[in-house]
Amino acid sequence: MFVRYATMEDVDAFVRVVAVVADEAVWIATEPPVDVDAFSARVRTMLADGEALFVLDIAGRIVGTLGLHATHAAGVVSLGMSILEDYRGRGGGRALLIAAIEHARGVGHHKIELEVWPGNERAIGLYDAFGFEVEGVRRDHYRRRDGTLRSSRIMALLL
Numbered sequence: 001m002f003v004r005y006a007t008m009e010d011v012d013a014f015v016r017v018v019a020v021v022a023d024e025a026v027w028i029a030t031e032p033p034v035d036v037d038a039f040s041a042r043v044r045t046m047l048a049d050g051e052a053l054f055v056l057d058i059a060g061r062i063v064g065t066l067g068l069h070a071t072h073a074a075g076v077v078s079l080g081m082s083i084l085e086d087y088r089g090r091g092g093g094r095a096l097l098i099a100a101i102e103h104a105r106g107v108g109h110h111k112i113e114l115e116v117w118p119g120n121e122r123a124i125g126l127y128d129a130f131g132f133e134v135e136g137v138r139r140d141h142y143r144r145r146d147g148t149l150r151s152s153r154i155m156a157l158l159l
């Protein structure tokens with residue numbers, strides 16, 4: 001298992017992982033079905049803009065992704081991550097997060113923020129383990145395609 005920076009050659013695999021995890025309709029904010037062409041174009045733009053994207057490779061297959069995205073606050077990046085179901089719980093999330101934190105520190109960012117569904121115990125456990133702290137709750141913030149409203153927890157790590 002190893003983590004490396006994503007390149008333009010990884011865009012299809014990167015998008016596939018996020019689309020499959022979105023299809024579960026449980027864990028991430030991205031709602032299915034993912035518009036693969038539009039999302040691929042966004043990922044290419046992220047790479048062209050110098051955003052740090054990482055892929056998790058297990059046995060030659062890309063099974064996980066992590067992105068650090070620019071925010072309106074200089075030095076603060078927003079984190080999103082996804083691992084295919086069969087490859088969770090094997091330390092891949094930890095490996096992706098180590099790479100992301102090392103990168104963020106290396107380029108001089110001062111903070112990584114993220115949003116997580118309050119019931120996502122595994123993700124929250126991972127972020128807790130790395131020292132991310134709760135900064136607040138966005139109550140009934142996100143209107144889902146089925147019309148319901150969802151709250152998210154804001155967590156962040158000061159670097």
Ligand SMILES: CC(C)(COP(=O)(O)OP(=O)(O)OC[C@H]1O[C@@H](n2cnc3c(N)ncnc32)[C@H](O)[C@@H]1OP(=O)(O)O)[C@@H](O)C(=O)NCCC(=O)NCCS
Pocket residue numbers: 021027028081082083084087088089090091092093094095114115116117120121122123124125126127129
């Ligand atoms: C969340 C996710 C990235 C974590 O990655 P993972 O590979 O499953 O997690 P790891 O095996 O690396 O576990 C790392 C740490 O997370 C925590 N953790 C893992 N499973 C946990 C669980 N069921 N409950 C609480 N904490 C848990 C532990 O601290 C663990 O460290 P340890 O194994 O040394 O105890 C992954 O499960 C995933 O992609 N889930 C679906 C998508 C998602 O939720 N993305 C995040 C949206 S905010």
